[in-house]
Amino acid sequence: MKQANRLRARGKDVLYLCVGQPSVGAPAPVLQAAREAIATDVLGYTDAMGMMALRERISRYYHERYGVDVPVERIIVTTGSSGAFMLGFMAAFDACARIALAQPNYPPYFTIPSSLDLVPVPVSVDDSSGFQLTGSHIATLAQGENGIAGAVVASPANPTGTMLSLAALGDLVATCERHGVRLISDEIYHGITFGEDAITALELTDHALVINSFSKYFCMTGWRLGWMVLPPDLAERVEILAQHFFISPPTLSQYAAIKAFDCTDELDAIVQGYARNREILLNELPGAGISHFAPADGAFYLYGDVSGLTNDSTAFCKAMLEEAGVAATPGIDFDQANGAAYVRFSFAGEESHMVEAARRIKGWLKSRSG
């Protein structure tokens, strides 16, 4: 991203297939609610757990969307899902606890626990498990004195876009419960799916920490708001930590976010745009020699195997940026072990950029091989 910005500042025309955020802003009713809040409220602190009206709306959303009833006492509003991860890891585990995570992964699943004196345990995954942890990984890692105390999963996942089926998530939940392993389920890409809807861990258990955000489906990235549904035994501990670390989540954003749940038609139309972008890349990139992708069931990423073209995806991305003007993310950012064979393409941007990026990548790779 930094290199792409530097080149753009020098006047190069760069297409950003590296960004992990929607290219459109929040829906109009969200903006209107923010304007009204500025005009009518002093915007002081709220409860540490968030405004009751927003927590109630989140609870209602679980009922409407998934048919699950979540009491407001278990819902905390946080500063993005990032704030929820920090609170969740801190509250759920003692120092030195081992936490399993799939590799490739969203890097903070590694860095946040590490910085809290927890021990991340990356598990290399591939096509055979849809790039996801499985119940059998958990069962193996939970053995013995040094067994894991926790596990993080994401469905849809970043960087792969892969999702857990009901059976796979059910197996994970049951195995975690059998071995006393705390499951953290990152559901930030829910709503952005291209076939089956994503399943929330709340349909299967009350013991998981379920994390979500207004940043992706709801197009409110910079408003810095997310939420977490807590197991009943952790709610009070998290409330105290949130009070001391953050005092409250951002008040203006909370007023605005209440309206986001009424905008699903508009937000689903944006997802249709992602679906078109995804089709363009899936149809065009094979013509450039990038034909093997993790099953991109959701989110806005394609995780492409470039091992037929390079054994160093960082150098590959650098050359693609400098020579073709297309910025994508080398797999090494998500996977220290096998990432050199992968590139993540984000299709959150404009449709015309996808068409142009595919054209440029094809021409660039042709010129390299020729």
Ligand SMILES: Cc1ncc(COP(=O)(O)O)c(C=O)c1O
């Ligand atoms: C899988 C995943 N989880 C969590 C986050 C954090 O998002 P936020 O703090 O904006 O909610 C991101 C952001 O890209 C992500 O990709």
